[in-house]
Structures are given as C-alpha cells and as structure tokens.
Amino acid sequence: MEWERYDIEEGRDDRTFEFCSYGPKGLIRKVIRFQHRPELGANVYNLSLGDYEEHTGLIDDSIVSNNGDYTKILKSVAWTVDKFVNSYPRAIILIRGSTASRSRLYQMGIASAWPEIKDRYEIWGRRANKWLSFEKGVNYEEFLVVKKIS
Amino acid sequence: MKNFLSLKKFHKSSRKAKTIIVKSGLFKGMEIYPVRRCTLPINENSPFLVKKMEEAIRCLQECPIPEEILKRAQG
Numbered sequence: 001m002e003w004e005r006y007d008i009e010e011g012r013d014d015r016t017f018e019f020c021s022y023g024p025k026g027l028i029r030k031v032i033r034f035q036h037r038p039e040l041g042a043n044v045y046n047l048s049l050g051d052y053e054e055h056t057g058l059i060d061d062s063i064v065s066n067n068g069d070y071t072k073i074l075k076s077v078a079w080t081v082d083k084f085v086n087s088y089p090r091a092i093i094l095i096r097g098s099t100a101s102r103s104r105l106y107q108m109g110i111a112s113a114w115p116e117i118k119d120r121y122e123i124w125g126r127r128a129n130k131w132l133s134f135e136k137g138v139n140y141e142e143f144l145v146v147k148k149i150s
Numbered sequence: 151m152k153n154f155l156s157l158k159k160f161h162k163s164s165r166k167a168k169t170i171i172v173k174s175g176l177f178k179g180m181e182i183y184p185v186r187r188c189t190l191p192i193n194e195n196s197p198f199l200v201k202k203m204e205e206a207i208r209c210l211q212e213c214p215i216p217e218e219i220l221k222r223a224q225g
Binding site: 024025026027033035037039040041042043044046048050058059060061090091092094096098122124126129130131142144146149 | 172173174194196197198199202203205206207209210212213215216219220222223224
C-alpha cells in the first residue's frame with residue numbers, strides 16, 4: 001500500500017526531524033529524535049516520537065491526539081528512518097511505542113511496508129523476551145531495524 | 151480576505167499547503183498562508199527524552215540485542 005507522508009524538516013542535527021500533523025484536531029507538531037547513549041550499545045539508537053507542546057515548550061508522547069492521520073505519521077517516521085540510516089548505515093534502531101497500542105501501530109506500519117523494505121532492512125521483533133526475525137502476522141512488543149549491508 | 155502570517159510555530163509541511171484554516175488558539179478560524187519554519191531546540195536532557203532513554207535502556211537490559219545483530223551492524 002502506498003501511504004502519503006508529511007513533508008519533513010531535518011532539525012539542527014542529523015538525528016532530529018520535525019513535521020506537522022494536520023487533521024480534525026488542527027496542527028500538531030511532531031518531533032522525531034534518534035537518541036544515542038553509550039549505555040544502549042555501540043551503534044544503537046532509540047527512536048523517540050512526541051508532540052511538541054507550544055505552551056510548555058516540551059515534547060510529550062502521552063497525549064492521544066487522534067488527528068486521524070496515523071498512516072501518514074507512520075509513513076513519515078519510516079521516511080526519517082530511511083534518511084537516518086543514510087547518515088548512519090551501521091545504526092541499530094530501537095523502535096517501541098509508549099503503549100502496547102502504539103507498538104501495534106508500528107507493527108502495522110512495518111507489515112504494510114514489508115514488501116518494499118524487506119530487501120533493504122533486517123527487522124527483529126521482541127516477543128516473549130526474545131528477539132526474532134520479523135514475520136507478518138506475529139505480534140511483537142518492540143522492534144530493531146538494521147540496514148542490510150550489500 | 152486571506153492572511154499572510156509569519157508564524158514560528160508553522161512548519162514547512164504546512165507552509166507548502168496553499169492555505170490552512172487554523173483550528174485553535176489565537177488565530178482560530180483564520181485562513182492563513184504559513185510561511186516560516188522553525189526548528190525546535192532539542193535538549194537531550196529534557197524530561198521526555200530522558201524518560202525515553204531510560205525506557206530504551208531498561209528494554210535492552212531485559213532483552214539484550216543478540217550478538218548476531220550487533221556484529222552485523224559492525225560489519
């Protein structure tokens with residue numbers, strides 16, 4: 001399925017991206033950050049997606065915005081992953097939703113894009129405390145994404 | 151009457167749209183042409199990013215990344 005995505009701006013470094021979700025609830029600024037700390041492991045980055053709160057200046061992922069555009073948001077996140085691994089081809093990206101339902105959304109996004117990404121990425125899902133190769137139709141709690149090195 | 155507003159809060163994605171009807175806030179109901187992007191200051195020590203990092207570390211402590219994947223990423 002071909003999903004539309006938002007136009008995305010790169011932030012002040014190559015690990016931050018921004019876009020605006022536009023729907024019935026209005027404009028919501030989204031921020032994606034690929035976080036890295038030595039404790040995570042070499043080349044391991046954590047993908048964080050949150051809403052930018054204009055009145056507090058903080059990023060938050062606890063708000064359910066229900067802006068009716070989750071497919072477009074997922075496609076936008078996928079685009080940033082593509083862009084990020086171009087800069088960091090050895091990166092291992094940890095993707096996890098802040099709730100089980102959000103993890104399921106990531107799973108739906110990966111499953112929908114699977115035909116077009118399976119040749120470019122290796123994806124593992126965490127299930128019953130094991131990392132397993134991603135398979136469509138299987139539920140996972142978290143995901144690891146690594147670009148295939150040709 | 152269309153309004154051309156230079157608003158920090160609007161992003162390039164909305165700038166590209168021809169017009170936007172603002173849904174809430176001071177400019178609610180106004181049809182505007184957003185014209186300016188603003189890049190957010192990202193502070194790695196912000197509560198949100200600290201929380202996300204702690205969650206990620208906890209996740210990988212509970213279920214470490216297999217050597218096979220780590221080696222593959224290292225080439």
